[in-house]
Structures are given as structure tokens and as C-alpha cells.
Amino acid sequence: MARGPARNLLYLYSSRDNFTKVRAFLFPNRFHRADSPNPSNSHPFLTPDSKFCIPPQFSPSHFTQSLNYRCLNFQRHPFSTLVENGTPNLNSAPALESEVTEVDSISDIGLDENGPGNDNLEPEKRLNFAQIDSRDPVEIYKELRDASKSDKQSRSDWDLLIEVFRGFAKSAAHKFRNFFFKKCKIDIVKYLVFLGPGIEAEKFLFPIFVEFCLEEFPDEIKRFRSMVESADLTKPHTWFPFARAMKRKIVYHCGPTNSGKTYNALQRFMEAKKGIYCSPLRLLAMEVFDKVNALGVYCSLLTGQEKKFVPFSNHVACTVEMVSVDELYEVAVIDEIQMMADPSRGYAWTRALLGLKADEIHLCGDPSVLNIVRKICSETGDELVQQRYDRFKPLVVEAKTLLGDLKNVKSGDCIVAFSRREIFEVKLAIEKYTKHRCCVIYGALPPETRRQQANLFNDDNNEYDILVASDAVGMGLNLHIRRVVFYSLSKYNGDKTVPVPASQVKQIAGRAGRRGSRYPEGLTTTLHLEDLDYLIECLKKPFDEVKKVGLFPFFEQVELFAGQFPDVTFAQLLEKFAENCRLDGSYFLCHHHHIKKIANMLEEVQGLSLEDRFNFCFAPVNIRDPKAMYHLLRFASSYAHKLPVNIAMGMPKCTARNDSELLDLETKHQVLSMYLWLSNHFEGEKFPYVKKVEAMAVDIAELLGESLTKANWKPESRNPGKPRQQENEGGYERPRSLIKLYEQKRQEGFSAGQKLEKVTA
Ligand SMILES: Nc1ncnc2c1ncn2[C@@H]1O[C@H](COP(=O)(O)OP(=O)(O)OP(=O)(O)O)[C@@H](O)[C@H]1O
Numbered sequence: 210m211a212r213g214p215a216r217n218l219l220y221l222y223s224s225r226d227n228f229t230k231v232r233a234f235l236f237p238n239r240f241h242r243a244d245s246p247n248p249s250n251s252h253p254f255l256t257p258d259s260k261f262c263i264p265p266q267f268s269p270s271h272f273t274q275s276l277n278y279r280c281l282n283f284q285r286h287p288f289s290t291l292v293e294n295g296t297p298n299l300n301s302a303p304a305l306e307s308e309v310t311e312v313d314s315i316s317d318i319g320l321d322e323n324g325p326g327n328d329n330l331e332p333e334k335r336l337n338f339a340q341i342d343s344r345d346p347v348e349i350y351k352e353l354r355d356a357s358k359s360d361k362q363s364r365s366d367w368d369l370l371i372e373v374f375r376g377f378a379k380s381a382a383h384k385f386r387n388f389f390f391k392k393c394k395i396d397i398v399k400y401l402v403f404l405g406p407g408i409e410a411e412k413f414l415f416p417i418f419v420e421f422c423l424e425e426f427p428d429e430i431k432r433f434r435s436m437v438e439s440a441d442l443t444k445p446h447t448w449f450p451f452a453r454a455m456k457r458k459i460v461y462h463c464g465p466t467n468s469g470k471t472y473n474a475l476q477r478f479m480e481a482k483k484g485i486y487c488s489p490l491r492l493l494a495m496e497v498f499d500k501v502n503a504l505g506v507y508c509s510l511l512t513g514q515e516k517k518f519v520p521f522s523n524h525v526a527c528t529v530e531m532v533s534v535d536e537l538y539e540v541a542v543i544d545e546i547q548m549m550a551d552p553s554r555g556y557a558w559t560r561a562l563l564g565l566k567a568d569e570i571h572l573c574g575d576p577s578v579l580n581i582v583r584k585i586c587s588e589t590g591d592e593l594v595q596q597r598y599d600r601f602k603p604l605v606v607e608a609k610t611l612l613g614d615l616k617n618v619k620s621g622d623c624i625v626a627f628s629r630r631e632i633f634e635v636k637l638a639i640e641k642y643t644k645h646r647c648c649v650i651y652g653a654l655p656p657e658t659r660r661q662q663a664n665l666f667n668d669d670n671n672e673y674d675i676l677v678a679s680d681a682v683g684m685g686l687n688l689h690i691r692r693v694v695f696y697s698l699s700k701y702n703g704d705k706t707v708p709v710p711a712s713q714v715k716q717i718a719g720r721a722g723r724r725g726s727r728y729p730e731g732l733t734t735t736l737h738l739e740d741l742d743y744l745i746e747c748l749k750k751p752f753d754e755v756k757k758v759g760l761f762p763f764f765e766q767v768e769l770f771a772g773q774f775p776d777v778t779f780a781q782l783l784e785k786f787a788e789n790c791r792l793d794g795s796y797f798l799c800h801h802h803h804i805k806k807i808a809n810m811l812e813e814v815q816g817l818s819l820e821d822r823f824n825f826c827f828a829p830v831n832i833r834d835p836k837a838m839y840h841l842l843r844f845a846s847s848y849a850h851k852l853p854v855n856i857a858m859g860m861p862k863c864t865a866r867n868d869s870e871l872l873d874l875e876t877k878h879q880v881l882s883m884y885l886w887l888s889n890h891f892e893g894e895k896f897p898y899v900k901k902v903e904a905m906a907v908d909i910a911e912l913l914g915e916s917l918t919k920a921n922w923k924p925e926s927r928n929p930g931k932p933r934q935q936e937n938e939g940g941y942e943r944p945r946s947l948i949k950l951y952e953q954k955r956q957e958g959f960s961a962g963q964k965l966e967k968v969t970a
């Protein structure tokens with residue numbers, strides 16, 4: 210037998226919860242097995258029973274400091290007794306000296322499924338403790354509580370007991386440990402020592418610990434329980450018991466843009482005795498409202514801003530946020546169902562799908578949410594039927610591109626740009642350097658104006674044969690586009706400039722060659738040759754499967770939660786809700802940055818109930834437009850002071866003569882639209898100027914339409930801080946390809962998350 214040098218070896222006994230971290234610290238690159246390294250070299254090693262053997266140059270403090278643990282257990286064993294033929298033999302190692310650092314703060318617990326367990330305890334020995342194993346935890350707890358002090362234990366039992374508790378420990382458990390140590394009886398200690406650290410001991414201790422906690426922390430537990438319960442967003446399908454009581458049939462119309470999904474769903478809607486159509490946009494709800502009424506099916510319109518009740522109607526076209534989950538329908542249509550995954554608005558689609566009381570629900574959309582809808586249907590018990598669609602007309606990529614020159618536009622082109630500024634730059638350039646005239650469509654325009662511009666473009670009997678638009682053309686409008694040309698394929702997302710996601714590129718490009726237009730096929734290309742590869746890549750890419758869809762609490766859920774936090778602001782309350790809410794794996798909590806921003810602004814308004822605040826926060830307002838925000842604050846103040854909310858806004862006399870007047874018209878319309886929205890979401894009599902505001906909104910939408918047809922000025926920005934494209938007084942400057950620069954920078958090791966403004970011209 211080889212005798213080692215006469216010195217003690219330091220062993221580190223890691224508890225189960227620390228084990229993985231300690232191991233990672235000691236063996237950052239590889240896992241050392243007990244029998245491989247020699248303990249005399251500078252490497253620590255892991256023993257067969259999960260102790261770590263520490264080389265002499267390390268001290269306990271080294272570990273406790275580096276790992277930020279003060280709960281590690283070190284023991285020294287004589288080296289000589291452990292090494293036989295150069296291999297450590299720990300089984301024969303008696304403890305010579307014990308060095309136990311006091312447990313103070315205990316790191317996060319969590320049962321490591323892979324950690325050392327002791328499932329194979331000898332059954333005959335276990336029998337000796339049968340009466341303890343089966344004892345009622347409540348009884349054990351009471352016995353502990355009533356005992357004056359603990360029985361005397363041997364040092365080695367005591368050490369192992371510490372180890373048992375280390376595996377069990379958590380902040381409240383520290384208190385429990387002290388309580389237990391003070392009061393425990395010898396038989397229980399013996400039993401725990403027998404079990405050793407591991408799952409068995411935890412199973413035994415946990416119910417006693419729970420009893421202890423219930424008695425020791427009753428208020429905290431109550432508070433925590435109700436907080437967790439009130440922020441519980443798990444099992445959202447159970448929120449709609451009436452819909453669950455129905456046998457619903459879900460028909461998923463699945464296919465690309467321009468394939469007849471909505472058309473077919475609307476056929477069923479019109480045949481039904483009672484139906485509802487849920488739209489992603491006001492504009493589309495209006496289109497369906499007009500179309501269905503024109504076909505002789507009486508249909509009402511319901512959006513946040515308008516309620517048009519058509520006498521004798523059993524059908525309604527609404528925006529998805531306005532859908533009623535109380536009414537009973539024969540057929541419901543939820544359009545653009547993939548919007549369930551929208552980070553901000555997804556909750557409205559989820560609510561419609563889960564809550565609609567309809568015998569038949571028709572979902573129209575791309576395949577990205579098909580699997581998650583299938584999963585939801587298996588939870589709700591609804592039958593799911595799928596109908597596949599293909600494009601009516603092929604979509605062809607034009608490889609030539611516009612070669613960076615807008616002079617190459619042709620009649621029927623739709624140039625897609627991703628900012629208002631770019632849209633006007635393109636319009637200006639095209640009208641200056643070619644004989645074409647441009648219509649424009651972007652998100653900040655009222656639906657009526659967008660429609661007017663679409664009609665102008667679709668009408669062959671005028672000179673407006675080019676459309677310049679933002680991604681707002683991706684949904685809804687029936688446009689006779691021959692070719693979709695991407696001016697760029699990157700967009701500012703409110704924080705940084707990023708490539709446009711493939712699904713969006715597909716949806717926009719797919720607008721070309723609509724059925725009903727005179728073009729036999731749809732064409733798509735880019736302004737720059739350098740962007741073409743990205744366009745092709747996007748079109749080829751299959752739809753990413755959505756794994757989670759949006760949820761947002763109802764007011765009642767927020768109200769219940771608010772009971773736990775009487776002294777926090779509404780914005781803080783939302784923050785706390787987001788931190789504490791529980792969600793199932795298929796759902797995410799929708800972004801509420803917009804809501805919090807409004808909540809913070811309204812904080813200074815006294816006299817609003819929680820429900821008022823909640824409702825005001827959903828008002829449609831551009832949070833980046835200070836004028837619009839000012840009006841919202843004013844409306845909320847009047848409402849809180851129980852004063853009639855007036856519009857107090859002058860009407861412009863004529864069309865816009867420059868971009869700042871156009872921006873002003875846009876803002877004015879948004880404020881009017883907000884007033885109408887509020888009048889529909891609060892008591893109507895508090896908003897007595899609805900008729901006047903409706904008339905003003907119609908006039909402004911018309912002025913906007915007229916202004917746009919004349920517009921030939923350089924665009925201004927609502928946000929002067931935002932980076933501008935380089936301007937060239939001499940004429941049209943060929944814009945640079947951001948996608949190309951983005952790719953270049955990425956290849957140079959630039960992180961995709963970094964702001965692209967840095968690389969813009
Ligand atoms: N069977 C049909 N008969 C006549 N016109 C049809 C028919 N199917 C679809 N259309 C028309 O074709 C166009 C595209 O159809 P639809 O809007 O239903 O497509 P979609 O797949 O919903 O596309 P997206 O929602 O992406 O715009 C519409 O103008 C629609 O009225």
C-alpha cells in the first residue's frame with residue numbers, strides 16, 4: 210500500500226443545491242471523475258460520493274468568497290489514509306477534523322434531478338424508523354414547538370443533520386432550521402441522519418416545514434397567496450365558461466395572401482342567421498360592413514370610434530378589440546388570426562378565439578399559428594377543421610430591381626417604405642423626375658383617407674398610377690397593384706433599425722396581382738440590387754411556427770390584484786402584475802409600455818377611479834406625439850372633475866400647404882378619433898360633442914386626402930431627434946441600402962442588437 214505524505218486533505222461537502230455550481234466552479238472545462246486525477250496535483254477532484262477533494266493551495270475562504278456561499282462544509286482527512294496505489298479511497302476515510310462554516314445565507318434551492326440521491330436506502334434499516342416515517346407532520350411540528358430543548362446529539366450526527374438541512378434550506382427554512390435544532394428529539398434526528406441529505410429527507414421535512422410556515426408567517430403567506438392567485442393568468446380557456454359549455458366548430462382558413470381566405474369565411478358569415486366579423490383594422494371592418502350591406506345582408510358596424518346600427522341587422526362587423534363574448538352567434542369570423550402572436554395587440558385575438566360564443570368560428574390567416582390553435586382547441590374541446598388555400602395568381606420576383614433609381618418606376622407600382630419621411634421623399638422624387646403621380650397610404654392616416662387614396666390608385670381614369678405606402682398596405686385594402694417594390698427592407702422599431710421580418714415581407718409582397726385586378730400575376734422587387742437576396746430569402750422562408758400567443762388581464766383581474774397594493778401608482782401596479790403573473794407555456798403577457806406611459810402621464814389627474822385609469826390607458830393615442838398626449842390629459846382632467854369634456858380644437862380652413870400643416874391635420878384627426886373612442890368607452894353624457902367631433906373628423910379626413918394629392922414638399926419629422934436621411938439640395942439622392950449595411954456590419958462582428966443608426970448615412 211502506497212503511503213501518501215503526512216498531511217491532511219481538505220474536502221468540500223457540497224449540498225445538493227450547491228453541487229452543480231460548485232462543480233462548475235471547480236471544473237469549468239470538464240468533469241473530473243473521482244478516479245482520474247491525482248489528489249497531489251493542483252486539480253480538485255470529485256469523489257465517488259460527491260465530495261470535492263481540494264488541493265492544498267486552496268483554502269475554505271477561497272471558495273466561500275468566490276462562490277459567494279457561506280454554507281459550504283469543509284472537512285479535513287489525513288491524506289495517507291485515503292490513497293491506495295495513487296487512487297483515493299474515500300470510503301475508508303474517517304473524519305479527523307471537522308471544519309464547518311456557519312450557514313448564514315443559503316443560495317437558491319432547487320432539486321437537482323441529477324444530483325446524488327439516496328433512493329436505495331437499505332429497507333431493513335428503514336424499518337427501524339417506520340413509526341417516524343409515518344408520523345403525522347402536524348403532530349411532529351407540535352411536538353417540536355412544545356419541546357423545551359433538543360436532545361443531545363453526537364458530533365457526527367449533528368454534522369450530518371446540518372447537511373440534511375442544507376439541502377432543504379431556503380430563506381424561511383433558516384428560521385425553521387433554528388427552530389428544529391433547538392427542539393428536535395433524538396429519534397427524529399436519528400431518522401434524518403439515516404436518510405442523509407437528499408430527496409427522502411426533504412420529503413419528510415417539507416410537510417413539517419409547511420406547518421411551521423403556516424403558523425410562523427400567516428400574514429405573509431396569505432398576502433403571497435392572494436397576490437399569486439389574483440395575478441393568475443393560467444388556463445385562460447376556463448375564463449369563458451359559456452363558450453366552454455358550447456360545442457364549437459373551428460374552421461381554420463390557412464394560406465398565403467390573396468388566396469380567398471376572407472372571401473370564403475365571409476360567405477359562411479353572410480349565410481348565417483346571426484354573425485360577427487372581427488377585423489384587425491377599422492378600415493377592414495368598414496369594408497366588410499359596406500360590402501355585406503351592398504349584398505343585401507343587413508350588417509352593423511362596431512369599432513372603438515363608431516357604432517353604426519343598421520335596423521333589423523343580425524350581423525356585425527367589428528374590430529377585434531370590440532368583440533362581444535356575451536352574445537350568441539351562429540358564425541363568427543376572426544380575420545388575420547396570426548395576430549394572436551402580436552406583442553401588443555395579440556390578447557384581443559386570443560380573447561376572441563377563447564371567448565366567442567359561436568357555433569362556428571372561422572379563422573383566416575397564415576399557417577404560423579395553426580399548431581398553437583390546434584393545442585388551444587384540444588384544451589377547449591372544440592373541433593378543428595383546416596382548409597388550405599393557394600394564391601390565385603403567382604407571385605414573381607423581378608431580378609432586375611429598380612437599380613437604385615426611382616426613375617424606373619412603372620404604372621401600377623407600389624413602393625413600400627417604412628417611415629413617413631421616406632414615403633414623402635419617394636413621392637417627391639417620383640413626381641419630380643417622372644411623369645407619374647403618387648397616392649400615399651400610411652398608418653397615421655384616418656381609414657377614410659386611406660380608402661380615398663386606395664380608390665384614387667385603383668381608378669384607371671386618372672394620373673395617380675403609383676402608390677407609395679408603408680406596411681399599412683399589408684392588411685385589408687383591396688389594391689390593384691402590379692408590382693410591389695421595396696424601397697428598403699429595414700425599419701425603425703421605436704428603438705433601433707432592424708430588418709423587416711420575413712412574414713411581413715411576404716404579406717406585403719403578396720399584395721401584388723390581386724384577384725379582380727387586371728394583372729395576370731403579381732410582381733415584386735427591390736429598389737436596390739443589394740436588397741434582392743434578402744427579399745428572395747424572405748419569400749422562400751417557411752412561416753415560423755408561433756409558440757406563444759398574447760394575453761392581457763381584464764380589468765377585474767387587475768382590480769383584484771390592486772387589492773394587494775393599495776399604495777402604488779397604476780403604472781407600478783401594472784409592473785407588479787407583470788412581475789408576479791403566472792402564465793401557461795402557450796401564452797405571453799402583451800407589451801404594456803404604451804399603457805404605462807399613459808398611466809404615468811395621468812398620475813397627476815386626481816379623482817379617476819382605477820377602472821377609469823385602466824380605460825383611459827387603452828385610448829388610441831400616439832404616445833410619441835406630445836400634442837395628442839396633451840389632449841388626452843385634458844380629456845381625462847375634465848372627466849375626473851365631472852366637467853363636460855370639450856374638444857377645444859380649431860378647425861383648419863384649408864388644405865395643408867407644407868408638411869407641418871399636414872402633420873397638424875394628422876394629429877387633429879387622431880385627437881378627434883380619440884374623443885370618439887372615449888365617448889364610446891365612458892358614459893356618453895360626459896362627452897357631449899360627439900356629433901360635432903364626427904363632422905370635424907369627416908372634414909379633416911377630406912382635407913387630408915386633398916392635401917396628399919397635392920403634396921410636393923419635403924417631409925418633416927414629429928421626432929426631431931430621429932436620424933435623417935442625408936439631403937441633397939441638387940435633386941434626388943439615391944438612398945443607400947440599409948440591409949446591405951446591416952449584413953456588412955453583422956459580418957464585421959457587429960451584434961445584430963446594436964443600433965443601426967450608427968451605420969446609416
Ligand atoms: N371565389 C371568389 N369569387 C370572386 N372573388 C373572389 C373569390 N375569392 C376571392 N375573391 C376576391 O379575391 C380577392 C382576395 O381574396 P381574399 O381577400 O379573400 O384573400 P385573402 O386570402 O383573405 O387575402 P389577404 O387576407 O391576405 O388579403 C378579394 O378581392 C376577393 O373579393
Ligand SMILES: [Mg+2]
Nearest residue numbers: 470471544573
Ligand atoms: Mg384576408
